[in-house]
Amino acid sequence: xxxxxxxxxxxxxxxxxxxxxxxxxxxxxxxxxxxxxxxxxxxxxxxxxxxxxxxxxxxxxxxxxxxxxxxxxxxxxxxxxxxxxxxxxxxxxxxxxxxxxxxxxxxxxxxxxxxxxxxxxxxxxxxxxxxxxxxxxxxxxxxxxxxxxxxxxxxxxxxxxxxxxxxxxxxxxxxxxxxxxxxxxxxxxxxxxxxxxxxxxxxxxxxxxxxxxxxxxxxxxxxxxxxxxxxxxxxxxxxxxxxxxxxxxxxxxxxxxxxxxxxxxxxxxxxxxxxxxxxxxx
Numbered sequence: 001x002x003x004x005x006x007x008x009x010x011x012x013x014x015x016x017x018x019x020x021x022x023x024x025x026x027x028x029x030x031x032x033x034x035x036x037x038x039x040x041x042x043x044x045x046x047x048x049x050x051x052x053x054x055x056x057x058x059x060x061x062x063x064x065x066x067x068x069x070x071x072x073x074x075x076x077x078x079x080x081x082x083x084x085x086x087x088x089x090x091x092x093x094x095x096x097x098x099x100x101x102x103x104x105x106x107x108x109x110x111x112x113x114x115x116x117x118x119x120x121x122x123x124x125x126x127x128x129x130x131x132x133x134x135x136x137x138x139x140x141x142x143x144x145x146x147x148x149x150x151x152x153x154x155x156x157x158x159x160x161x162x163x164x165x166x167x168x169x170x171x172x173x174x175x176x177x178x179x180x181x182x183x184x185x186x187x188x189x190x191x192x193x194x195x196x197x198x199x200x201x202x203x204x205x206x207x208x209x210x211x212x213x214x215x216x217x218x219x220x221x222x223x224x225x226x227x228x229x230x231x232x233x234x235x236x237x238x239x240x241x242x243x244x245x246x247x248x249x250x251x252x253x254x255x256x257x258x259x260x261x262x263x264x265x266x267x268x269x270x271x272x273x274x275x276x277x278x279x280x281x282x
Contacts (some may be wrong), residue, residue, distance in 0.1 A: 034068035035081025042091030048099030064088025208276035245272030
């Protein structure tokens with residue numbers, strides 16, 4: 001009798017382990033590796049609201065998201081992750097579209113009224129000086145910009161001061177300011193912020209939160225060659241900055257100095273009333 005009970009128990013156990021209901025509990029469908037990849041790119045694409053590089057990520061995320069959904073659907077249920085891929089694709093697509101709109105709006109509205117947009121590296125720095133009889137001549141392409149109100153972008157020369165700068169060097173790129181070096185005359189502009197009579201602060205300066213005012217002493221007025229006692233100043237920026245002001249050039253700068261000093265003389269200068277962090281990177 002005991003043997004029969006054991007036999008029945010064993011048979012029941014075998015039937016239980018082989019039943020369809022219990023077997024289905026161990027079915028496992030893996031997640032496609034494309035799904036988390038699409039999601040990660042979708043999250044990274046949110047940087048498209050901050051800069052151009054983020055838009056490149058968003059575009060790549062759209063491509064990966066579409067590929068992920070296609071592969072998951074073609075797998076006939078052998079892999080899953082459709083909703084992860086779809087969410088990542090949606091993030092990338094929204095970041096690409098809305099980020100592009102945001103950047104286009106910033107680009108179209110960043111130049112103050114009455115100012116001309118100028119690409120510092122391409123339209124000034126890359127225009128090499130012309131030398132006639134050993135003397136420097138301003139390139140003919142740059143001549144029309146002199147004495148005009150221009151809006152251009154560059155990088156501040158590394159400085160120990162972080163606030164209250166009335167003057168600074170603007171470089172065409174961050175090569176010299178971050179990695180050392182001595183920029184040649186056509187690669188930098190000496191920017192001097194305006195001084196103004198009491199009660200006549202340039203209204204454009206109010207646009208930049210990094211700008212402030214300083215009341216100069218008579219000694220400081222002489223040192224900074226300021227015409228008025230009220231001086232605009234700016235804080236130092238690590239990233240790209242935009243400057244609005246009047247561009248000047250002195251082709252004779254450094255002619256009485258050594259040949260080396262002549263190559264690095266202060267040729268381009270700018271009287272500015274706006275220094276701000278650049279809205280766009282181009």
